[in-house]
Amino acid sequence: MQSDVVIVGGGLAGLACAVALRDCGLRIRVFEGSARLGGRACSWTDPHTCDDVDLGPHILLTEYRNMLAFLEQLGTRDRIVWETERLLRLREGRRVTDMRLHALPPPLHLLPSLATTKSVSLADVASNRRVLWMAMRATEEHIKHLDGRSALDLLRHSGVSDRFIEWFWATACMSVLNVPLDRCSAGALMRVFAQLTGLQEYAIGFADEALANLFVPGSIRMLERAGGRVYTESRVDRIVGEQGRFHSVMLQGGERIEARFCVAAVPPQCLTRLLPDEWAAMDPFKDVGRFEPSPYVSSYLWLDRKVTDERFWARIWNPCDLNTDFYDLSNIRRGWSERRESVIASNIIFSHRADGLSDEQIVAATLDDIREALPAAEHAHIRHAVVNRIPMAISCPTPGCERCRPATRTPIEGLLLAGDWTDTGLPSSMESAVHSGWAAAEVILQMQGRPHHLVLPKRELEGIAGWVRRYGAR
Numbered sequence: 106m107q108s109d110v111v112i113v114g115g116g117l118a119g120l121a122c123a124v125a126l127r128d129c130g131l132r133i134r135v136f137e138g139s140a141r142l143g144g145r146a147c148s149w150t151d152p153h154t155c156d157d158v159d160l161g162p163h164i165l166l167t168e169y170r171n172m173l174a175f176l177e178q179l180g181t182r183d184r185i186v187w188e189t190e191r192l193l194r195l196r197e198g199r200r201v202t203d204m205r206l207h208a209l210p211p212p213l214h215l216l217p218s219l220a221t222t223k224s225v226s227l228a229d230v231a232s233n234r235r236v237l238w239m240a241m242r243a244t245e246e247h248i249k250h251l252d253g254r255s256a257l258d259l260l261r262h263s264g265v266s267d268r269f270i271e272w273f274w275a276t277a278c279m280s281v282l283n284v285p286l287d288r289c290s291a292g293a294l295m296r297v298f299a300q301l302t303g304l305q306e307y308a309i310g311f312a313d314e315a316l317a318n319l320f321v322p323g324s325i326r327m328l329e330r331a332g333g334r335v336y337t338e339s340r341v342d343r344i345v346g347e348q349g350r351f352h353s354v355m356l357q358g359g360e361r362i363e364a365r366f367c368v369a370a371v372p373p374q375c376l377t378r379l380l381p382d383e384w385a386a387m388d389p390f391k392d393v394g395r396f397e398p399s400p401y402v403s404s405y406l407w408l409d410r411k412v413t414d415e416r417f418w419a420r421i422w423n424p425c426d427l428n429t430d431f432y433d434l435s436n437i438r439r440g441w442s443e444r445r446e447s448v449i450a451s452n453i454i455f456s457h458r459a460d461g462l463s464d465e466q467i468v469a470a471t472l473d474d475i476r477e478a479l480p481a482a483e484h485a486h487i488r489h490a491v492v493n494r495i496p497m498a499i500s501c502p503t504p505g506c507e508r509c510r511p512a513t514r515t516p517i518e519g520l521l522l523a524g525d526w527t528d529t530g531l532p533s534s535m536e537s538a539v540h541s542g543w544a545a546a547e548v549i550l551q552m553q554g555r556p557h558h559l560v561l562p563k564r565e566l567e568g569i570a571g572w573v574r575r576y577g578a579r
């Protein structure tokens with residue numbers, strides 16, 4: 106079979122790339138190894154309840170500019186419900202802290218929520234001044250410089266109090282970067298912190314139907330209408346080439362597909378297996394083995410009654426606890442509120458601590474977690490439960506990894522990389538995946554002599570944070 110562009114991987118990165126290239130006169134073929142498209146953002150119908158569920162619950166941010174533009178293209182952007190009451194509800198046992206963005210210039214807009222919580226003192230909040238100053242001034246160059254240190258080391262040396270580290274930073278690091286503070290790159294954490302404290306307004310959102318329905322059917326339709334093809338259950342076995350030039354891909358069944366370009370839109374753990382040995386030993390591929398997976402366990406519990414009106418809450422991180430974030434889908438999914446029964450999805454992030462537990466133990470512990478937070482759940486019973494063990498939710502941003510994230514272009518002619526873990530300047534996420542897919546499409550368009558800007562940059566910092574970034578940057 107002959108093609109112009111072969112895309113390996115039908116996750117968000119691969120599909121976003123394919124859709125972006127559909128009208129440029131190239132023959133596009135997407136090969137997905139599994140039976141389902143969507144990758145880590147895939148969904149299916151639960152056979153017991155006939156409800157559509159995702160591999161695990163996901164959130165979006167209003168700052169997901171590329172992801173939201175992609176959904177806009179596909180006509181599904183309005184399928185996101187945004188949390189408008191508050192930014193985030195944090196729970197520590199029965200104690201609740203609502204984080205809100207107040208009408209003060211960033212980063213002061215977070216202060217009223219922090220100053221009024223009973224969980225930390227004003228002295229704890231004030232102990233962040235040096236680290237906040239650093240985050241506001243940090244350029245990408247400085248982020249890469251900080252990458253060699255652990256986030257915990259940086260916070261301690263910047264004078265942040267132990268209580269604030271334990272209450273805020275450990276929770277933020279686990280929720281956003283999916284790795285404990287002592288294993289996290291200081292650069293990766295500062296980059297996220299600068300955005301969260303430096304933007305005036307943003308909100309968390311959720312898909313009001315199966316996540317993959319927002320981008321899989323629309324991508325296939327748009328691509329196939331333009332003459333492209335998507336193949337599922339078509340695992341690529343090898344990427345083939347010679348003399349530094351990509352030539353073809355070999356499918357597991359033995360079929361060879363020749364093409365001018367190959368976009369490898371797969372996680373790092375899959376990429377190493379695809380490359381010829383001499384390429385795997387080259388920069389940037391030789392560092393791919395450094396990316397350690399952050400595993401998740403995602404559970405879905407169908408309860409026999411309604412236990413809350415909330416959509417989402419996060420739990421203050423404690424290494425002895427299991428679940429970190431909870432979603433009541435009956436308050437999120439369109440049409441589910443009429444059932445009067447909660448469906449709670451939750452994530453155990455960096456889930457090594459759950460390795461020795463059976464599914465039954467995880468379900469029982471998850472119900473205990475829900476009861477701990479919500480008195481109304483005390484007498485609730487489980488009608489049905491599902492536990493998904495996910496070996497790789499994202500690649501951990503361990504110290505040194507930011508510098509190893511590869512660029513879209515590789516030294517191999519015709520071979521491009523995409524995926525949430527590539528060098529997008531964003532944490533591994535759906536936004537990073539779409540960004541990377543569009544960056545690969547931009548390179549191909551440029552090489553075709555049809556340069557076109559697709560990638561939307563991050564928003565500039567605002568308020569005092571913006572001023573410091575502009576005039577005080579290192």
Ligand SMILES: Cc1cc2nc3c(=O)[nH]c(=O)nc-3n(C[C@H](O)[C@H](O)[C@H](O)COP(=O)(O)OP(=O)(O)OC[C@H]3O[C@@H](n4cnc5c(N)ncnc54)[C@H](O)[C@@H]3O)c2cc1C
Nearest residue numbers: 114116117118138144145161163164341524525534535538
């Ligand atoms: C439980 C869970 C919760 C998450 N929560 C959030 C969240 O709240 N917010 C957020 O933004 N992100 C979240 N993420 C991360 C997000 O899902 C990913 O960042 C994103 O989906 C990655 O997309 P991708 O296209 O880069 O990679 P993937 O989705 O991994 O796609 C790669 C595809 O390549 C295929 N493939 C691999 N090898 C081959 C081969 N040899 N041949 C053919 N195909 C191959 C795979 O089957 C896969 O479909 C979460 C992930 C999980 C698992």
